[in-house]
Amino acid sequence: MIRSYLFKLFNKKYDNLNQWAIDHLVGLFIFNIIMSLLVLLNTAEYFKPFFFLGINVIFFIGLILSIPLLGARSKSMFFISIIFLVFAIFLKILKIEIWAERTAVYTFQSLLIGVILLTRESINKHW
């Protein structure tokens, strides 16, 4: 009974995901290209010493790009925020302080974008 329910749920979500991927195929392609390029530039320390293209910046750019390219909405941002905060707890418990701090930064970045999106969505609906 539960097994068949889970199987149905998986199939349904899988179909949704497929549909979403088809809808955002171009966006996904560009998104991945940009992210790969940014990571390469980071590895090569490309803009140093004028600008440090760190992982924080890449993550933040990724969040912003996900809005037009992947159609991300405020709820997605808050989910990302929660996931990173849960991960930060895990790291904190393991006393990996630096990584916990960095993960909390991602939580804040997602929250910031989430609040901006939420505001935009609410105002758009209102207007």
Next chain:
Amino acid sequence: MKIINKIWNNWHTVILVALCLVPIIWFIGRGDVLITGLDTNFPLDPLVWFQRRFYVWNGINNAGIDFSSSVAGVFFHFVQLAPYLLGLSLKNVEIVSLVFWFSAIVSSSYLLAKTILPKNKTPQLIVVILYILNIYLFNTWENVKVSNLALVTALPLIISIVYNWFSEKINSKKAMIYLCLGSILASGAGINPAYFLVIILALIIETVVYLFLNLSTKTEIKKILVKGLTSFFILILVNIFWIFPLLNFLYSTNTISLVDIGLTNWITSLSQNTSIINVIRLQGAWDWYALDSSGIPQYLSYTLNYLYKFPFIIFSFAVPILVLFSFVFFDKEQKFWYIFFGILTVLGIFFGVGSHPPTGSFFIFLFEHVPFLSFFRSPWYIFTPLLTLSYAALVGLLTYSFFQKYKEGMIKHIFNFLIIIFLIAYGLYNYPLITGKIFRPESKNSFYVYFPEYVWDTKDWLSNKHDSTDERIISYPDDQLESFNWGYQGTESILSLYSNREIITPSFNMTSKVFSEMLGSFYAHIKRGEYKSAISLMEFFGANEIFYKKDSSTLSSPIGDKINDLVETTKFGEWYFMRPKDEMNKKIFIAEAVYKNLSNPEDFIPVIPFLKPKSVVVNNKDTEIGQIKSNERFFSIIKTGILDQDKSILTNVNKYGLDILRNGTFNILIERNYLDRNSLIVKIDSNVISNSLIQYDQSLISVGPVKLFSGTHTIEIVYPVQENLLAISDFENISKNQNLRKEEFPENIQKTLLVYNESKEAQKIILPVNEFNPYLRYAVGFDYKYVYGKVPFVEVLQSAPTSPVKNHSIYPGSSTDWQTRYDIFRPVETNSKLELLIKAGPNEFSGRSKSFIENIFIKRIYDNNVYLVESNSDTSFKYLSKGELKYKKINSVKYEVELKSDGDNQLGSVIAFLDNYNKGWVLKSSDSKIENKFSHFTINGYANGWYVPAGMNTGKFIIYYRPQTLYIFAVLVSVCTIMLLIIYSLHKKKS
């Protein structure tokens, strides 16, 4: 039964009332104590403190300071004053005051909760509990911070009123009168205006968000804008009584940053631990992370739990997680609150992080480029209330949306059960705030203080002394943090907690450098036992009593019995009040001599003991002085410059050069620094001065008077030859026992010290020092040759009987040829001994180390400063009218002065007023209605002086602090605003 039913039906009210009474728990089982100390400053006489809030000049501490923003504390101190006047004991006064503020926060957060979530009581209660019990408030309550409490109280109240007004749930009349009340509660935030600006920021965000979400018609937009602006103006106008004087102060002193008003900018140190992960868990207070080398908290023992214990670490994330979930379960009907609190959360985190990476660089950019932003020097403390309010509201919204979804059935009961579990856990998590552990009850720095009986005896004595309000007390010892061995610690003098007597005391925030150095010089004289010189400095402070606290925890030397020849002492327990037997200057007097300082502003301080009684020192560069006709007659003070700066510091012959502008009679003054009588040879322009002209005073050696012509002169002083103070000169006993072959020892084992170590442990050689005097400077040096292994360290160790005081290391280097090294050692001025330690470090892998040291010396150096002070051999010579001055202190901003010149109508007078110089102080004649513009200048490097020209120096005058008039005007505006609002709200329209 009915009562039980009533309580059962109003369970949430019962909980709210119980929450209001949390401060009572803090006192249970603690005895007759008060919660005070450090920044808390609970007044031991609330009336005295309340009265001070009506003047924009506070003359109590260190010759006074502009008090413009502190008048904002008037309501806060009224809350203490009211129960005090009703006759309650100080302990009960404190309990009433704390319960009042706790209740105010509970009430205002409950009002907001009712506004956001009108239908369900459980979410309302969650909002209140999360807002009144959180880690941020630990620090607020620990120090009973007026600004924080005002902000935390007013913020939810004002947000709630403005929202209800916008959404027309209350009419304009009610909104305005409620806003008036909220503004009064917010007034305390003006003590640190940055806190007040947070309320303004929240108000602006609320208006903008509401406007964007409700853009429909032009009329609607106009309505919201008018309401938003009216709220803003009510907030400003009710608080104009402190805003206006503060702006006037900032404008008149050209202040745009903290440095301009002598405050320390500590943003970097405060932001060291405000990482995002700490800020989102509200754990950004700096004192949480002050740990010793073994990781034990230095101040707050309870932080051990929060930093290291698993349940506390896990639970610290509970509220932030719930906040994020609240956004996921977004309720469209509450979109205003989600967006508003979402913005506050983001801003609260961003600003709370301060200069900490990764957002710190942007914050610093704003900090450096936006005027007045430097006043937000402790951003975590200032902005976190935005975060705590958002957290409370968003968690409330989350529970509310669940209750809306599951109104019936099993899930609702499970949810209720989970809420109870969460709230219990939350209460346990915040146990230091509930139990009073925030006041460090077990620590030696506890805020629970029991005051000894003699503290109260002193209070009575000070208040019973007649005509003593204008007398100043100078406190000793000189620790900036006043610390008593019975527990109290304070940043200001304890006397200021209950007395109006003016006090000179060390402080972290001195506004005048000269004042600070003069005070340092007074303490140096006391410590050296140069009591006569110390008392002569007291005249320059207008002080006539020394407050000696024998119960202080200090490293400073005790005052010796010899002072009893010069003072009369009144004793209360461990406190001594020493009054010089000779009559002293008061804070307002006619100068009988004026000296013109031709060097740096602080350079006259060492010669004060030599100056004539009732004299003042002015700065030659002061343009106001240049305008006084008789200024050419003022005597000069010149600090000489040392010649041949490059010569060895160990010489006993120093040459000083100086330029004299006019012919005259001078005294050469040499800092004595414990030089024996008749030990000096003094030459002026190569002519030896007779010993009969050299007089040895306590702190100065006076040579002269001598007549000198204008031009360049050279003074040569031959000091006694310095002796080596090292107690050992033969090192054979130290060196001979080493496990070396004969030829590996130094050639001369008596002269050369062998520093040899073959073990894995560090070895040290201790060389004692004879006749060490902590009030002198020393040169420590040696010849050194490195052979092999680890390089040793030479350490100069100064230690008091109980602990080391100062450690100065000299690294000799690794030269294999002989090399000479020396350094200057400036001891801490306290009774102590000195040793020279030579430390050979531990060896690794069975290694060995070896070095040679010889000609070790420790000798005093002669860095005595030399001054020239002009005098006049003709005693009948006059350049000032002296006469008589009487004055009466009306209050801290007004003095009535009666001046009677000595009858010489050709000469003017200089009036000295020893409060800190400020352009706002004016001297005006009370006989004429026209304000006379007397030359106003700085005297003694910090105080006010006026030149009253000939012919005008008889009559009645007033010394007045002009910004007080602006303050009175501003108070009238505030009062009128409140009255108008009351009248408007009571007014009924005729139908």
